[in-house]
Amino acid sequence: MARIRLDHIRHAYTPELARAGNFALNNIDTAFEDGGAYALLGPSGCGKTTLLNIISGLLTPSEGHVYFDRTDVTLLTPEARNIAQVFQFPVIYDTMTVAENLAFPLKNRKVEAREIERRVADMLKRIGLADKAGRKARGLTADEKQKISLGRGLVRSDVNAILFDEPLTVIDPHMKWQLRSELKQLHREFEMTMVYVTHDQTEALTFADKVVVMYDGEVVQIGTPEELFERPQHTFVGYFIGSPGMNVLPCRIEGGEAIVAGERVALPGHSGERRSEKTELGIRPEFVGVVERGQPGAMPVTIEKVEDIGSERIVRARLGGERVTAIVREGASVPGDAAVTFDPNALNLYENSRLVARSGGAA
Amino acid sequence: MEKTWNNKAWFFVTPVLVLVAISAVIPLMTVVNYAFQDTFGNNAFFWAGTSWFEEVLTSERFHSALVRNLIFSGIILAIEVPLGILVALAMPRKGFWVPVCLVLMALPLLIPWNVVGTIWQVFARTDIGLLGATVSGLGIDYNYVQNPLDAWITVVVMDVWHWTSLVVLLCYAGLVSIPDAYYQAAKIDGASRWAVFRYIQLPKMGRVLLIAVLLRFMDSFMIYTEPFVVTGGGPGNSTTFLSIDLVKLAIGQFNLGEAAAMSLIYFLIILTLSYVFYTVMTNVGVEKPQKGGDA
Known part of the structure; x- marks a missing residue:
């Protein structure tokens, strides 16, 4: 087990791409604490898998270093790094039985036969496949196969970390919940560093203690699910996390007020300084109120659509030229001549997409 | 219903x-x-x-041709399949050399069979053939026209040259269809090169290997043109395989009844052996149904 430190990692897949400044990963500098459960969250193509493969050693970064505790492992092979990785599509050795699959990494490392037997038996129990130990692995269901892949990693009890690359993609939805909670359980038992790549925010938020949000080859925010929701450091985090995502409205700043589509929104605690060309106001739909027009501070909108998702309703509206989304309780009325109010305590101000101020405290 | x-x-x-x-x-x-x-x-x-059938089945000549043919098929399968796998493993997976290798591999398959025979007939001649002259120049007593062993070696080498490509191409197709994740997982599991071959590449190639073995068996069991052109079945009868013998019987001796009976027996042998190959190879590695019915 180890603390994983990524020291100014940059990666381009070919030298040509590097010369063109086209990096898949750009200056990643972060650390994964020993025993933590982390999720790497981001859209397809943001570099999550690249980063994971750099941690596991399947890729060597173009620049920067990877440390496991104090050891520089940048140039070590995956085998030498002693990590385990579970892939998107279950990788099993078809011709072996379930038990042989689990024994395989131990055999390759020349572990004593009796020890192998003991650990495999223990792992079979933990992943709930004890009754299928003697079966050939090829006939199993996708989730059972994925459990075998996971078991092959965990069976080496000394692994430094276990990495997951979107491991639940091919699993049926009803099995996903179960597998995820089993993973959580295993994490508590083994107290291993786990890094979990996904583009599914629910998966990330339920699995991880800390979520690393990536966007365009960079880490834009690392935080607990709560922090990501309440204090998105980057507009991308704002609209990527939460369903629907945060409203991000272009604005101008004038004397402590933001001007959005001609309407003035007070920014409590903001100096009123205008520091950058691109300023945006962010507010989560949960904090947007839909009221009758004419109320003080309410900004008139035209309602475009109301979606009923069962537990609540999502109101899609237009404020001047900007789209605004609000969430209202099931049963609350949506007036025809509607206006919106912004909760003054839930406003975030972004300059060049980065958080610079939020109501109720500095960023 | x-x-x-x-x-x-x-x-x-x-x-x-x-x-x-x-x-x-x-x-x-x-x-x-x-x-x-x-x-x-x-x-x-x-x-x-059924008198023609009785005659064929009891004929010494048929027996020896059959045995020769079985030995021939056995030898070329034993050479071409492992060799084909090795060459396929050595071929690049991506980049500029992939199409070059594929075209080079496909070339022998594009040459008409009697041309292949003619090429080797000349190639192996000790007076003007590059191979034959070189080998005898090295002091080795080689003459495929007179020495049965030399004739066999020539025919086998020619077949390997002609047909290994087919096995290579089929295996290569099987290899490139293996997702990268398998190799990555094997790396992480610390698998040796041999283990990667044994537990990932070979099982994933199983299907195409079956096709390769079947095709090569059937073709080699029916081989006619190339040995006919190179050795004409000789020296003596040493390279007279079933189909050559059949033609001799039907056209050379105009013994149509016996030839027809032999054709049918020949056909049934190929059919049976192919069926046996298929059954054996599809059942290798497939688990037997277990008690408890948890499948």
Whole structure:
């Protein structure tokens, strides 16, 4: 087990791409604490898998270093790094039985036969496949196969970390919940560093203690699910996390007020300084109120659509030229001549997409 | 349940039946016709019963041709399959050299069979052939026209040269279809190069290998053109394989009844052996149904 430190990692897949400044990963500098459960969250193509493969050693970064505790492992092979990785599509050795699959990494490392037997038996129990130990692995269901892949990693009890690359993609939805909670359980038992790549925010938020949000080859925010929701450091985090995502409205700043589509929104605690060309106001739909027009501070909108998702309703509206989304309780009325109010305590101000101020405290 | 009767079905099935009849059934029936009768021309036929079959099955000549052919197929399978796998493993997976390798591999397959025979017939000649002259120049006593062993070596090498590519191409197709994740997982599991081959590449190639073995077996068991051109079945009868023998019997000796009976037996042998290969190879590695029925 180890603390994983990524020291100014940059990666381009070919030298040509590097010369063109086209990096898949750009200056990643972060650390994964020993025993933590982390999720790497981001859209397809943001570099999550690249980063994971750099941690596991399947890729060597173009620049920067990877440390496991104090050891520089940048140039070590995956085998030498002693990590385990579970892939998107279950990788099993078809011709072996379930038990042989689990024994395989131990055999390759020349572990004593009796020890192998003991650990495999223990792992079979933990992943709930004890009754299928003697079966050939090829006939199993996708989730059972994925459990075998996971078991092959965990069976080496000394692994430094276990990495997951979107491991639940091919699993049926009803099995996903179960597998995820089993993973959580295993994490508590083994107290291993786990890094979990996904583009599914629910998966990330339920699995991880800390979520690393990536966007365009960079880490834009690392935080607990709560922090990501309440204090998105980057507009991308704002609209990527939460369903629907945060409203991000272009604005101008004038004397402590933001001007959005001609309407003035007070920014409590903001100096009123205008520091950058691109300023945006962010507010989560949960904090947007839909009221009758004419109320003080309410900004008139035209309602475009109301979606009923069962537990609540999502109101899609237009404020001047900007789209605004609000969430209202099931049963609350949506007036025809509607206006919106912004909760003054839930406003975030972004300059060049980065958080610079939020109501109720500095960023 | 009531069966549905629909005469329209005939409309769809008839063309296939006609085609199969013309291409296979009718010619085959002609052979059957000859196999059970005797003829002296003039369309006069006499019932012969199973006597032609008895004659073939008890004939020393047929036995030795059959044994020769089995040995030949065995040798070329034993060489071409492992060699094909090795070459496929050595081929690049991506980049500029992939198409180059593929085209080079496909070249021998594009050459007409009797041309292959002619090439090797000249190539192996000790007076003007590059190979033959080189080998005898090295002081090795090589002469495929007179020495049966040399004739065999020549025919086997020629077949390996001609057909290993097919095994290579099939194996290569099987190899490139293996997702990268398998290799990555193997790396992480600390698998050796041999373990990667044994537990990932070989099982994933299983299907195409089956096809390769079947095709190579059938083809080599029916081999005619190349040895006919190179050795003409000689020296003596040492490279007279079944099909060469069959042609000698039918056309050389005009013994149509025996030749027809031999054709049918020959056909049945290929069919049976192919079936055995197929059954054995598809069942290797497939688990037997377990008690408890948890499948």
